[in-house]
Amino acid sequence: MPNAILDPTGRANVEAPKPPEELVLAARKAGAAGLRVGLLNNTKHNAALLLAEIGELLTGEHAARVTIAETKPNFAAPAPADLIERFASQCDVVITGVGDCGSCSASAVADGILFERAGVPAAVICSDAFVVTANAMAQMRGAPDYHFVVTEHPVAVLDAEQVRQRAKRLAPEVVSLVTERVSQ
């Protein structure tokens, strides 16, 4: 018998590799009216402004209010547990992004899934250039069909007025993502 060829990934021979727990989305809100909104900025250029503009639109059009806004300590890594807890205790829905690079797109989706598991509906905003890597992370986290808001690449070169226009276009999609049951 020839020698077997070894698997270099470390995953083939693990006995029945544990599939990630299937994601059950957080319950969607009945409507946007009066919602407490959390904004999680991942530090990518224009992310803070885009999130703030969407927050203002929700405030103006739906009498929602932004109750917590934070910046991720490390855009490449998923948000730490204490951050997730703070948001879960202070807001009804979270808007986060912008997934606009190799690692931050993946980790923005990972954050969205963490919020969902913590019972908070999340709208993750990701550039359309990074949909593949965002989906790859969603799959790894047990949510291969996880829905997020996709926006045209690039976001970083937009000026302030263009960011405002982009926010106007995205706000309805953000609202529907956190208020309506989407098929998973």
Place this chain on the structure above:
Amino acid sequence: MTGASKAPGEADLDPDAARAAIEYCYDQGWSDGLPLVPATEPMVGKFLAAAGRNADEVIGRLPQLDRVVTVGLAAINAVMAGCRPEYFPVVLAAWDALMLERTTGGGGWQSTSGPAPLIVVNGPVRIELGFNATGGVFGPGFRPNATVPRAIGLIVRNVFGIHPHELEQATQGVPGRWSICLAENEEESPWPPLATEAGLPDGVSAVSATLLRTCEFVDNRHTASAEQLLGDFADTIGRSGPWIFQHAAVGIIFCPEHAQLLAGAGLDRAQVRAWLAEHSGRHIADLARAGKDGLDGRLRLPGSGHPADEFQRVLQSDDRTNLLIAVAGARNAGISMVVRQFADWSGAAVQVIRP
């Protein structure tokens, strides 16, 4: 049958079986595009013995992807990369040196910049294993220089599971990614080895490593002035193209001729760094033409309002973590390489441990 004769000892070699095994590895998605050497239990055993390490020892983690690298998995990938067993301690030292980098435990391997490891080997292991330190040091042509960095790339691909077009999002990637491993030309360098500068004892075999964004040569063979030569380097270091944050970290792989000219003028590594830290940069007017004169946090973007003649330095300081200096290449011309670091360098050298 063509009747091709076989050399003594080759009688049992089966090229068709080898080909089938190589194709099997391709089919599993394990390859970086080039043929792999299929790994077997006995061969991996030889690698582990050469390093004297336990297969289960954990040497790397990427929590966001839930991946863990062990010595045993590293050995399988080193076999597949074409390493010999005695190279494996160097692979492990290179891996450990890379793990000391801030970016390799974060998003570095997934980055749009597609950064390339720069691996520098010092000490007797260079000679014993046949690492190239002289002509054509950036490759190809030398098995240890070619296979050690390839092993690193295969570990990232297979164990971290970071595949191009999926979790790996390099826009273009750095040319020479997974193939830049230099032995320092200690014999013709006027300065102490890089590992000695990092604080290890003389004569120790060690590896230093960081991640790169670019390599650009400086060809200057006609000046005898250290200041003119350094001025040429400062100009290349100051380019706006690769300059995206307030400051940047760089490296220089000096050819022996350039290093000796500088040392002949009385300059050691620290003095070279000090001169370059002061003189490498651009004026606000130059940066404004590239839309990089302003700062938003750390990021360069258009518009600063600073005076046009204000000089902005590339390097944050003359600390060695901002400017790696090594000596490698042939002594036949004044051609050196300026490299742009992906982030600041740890500054550490990791000893090559052999039982």
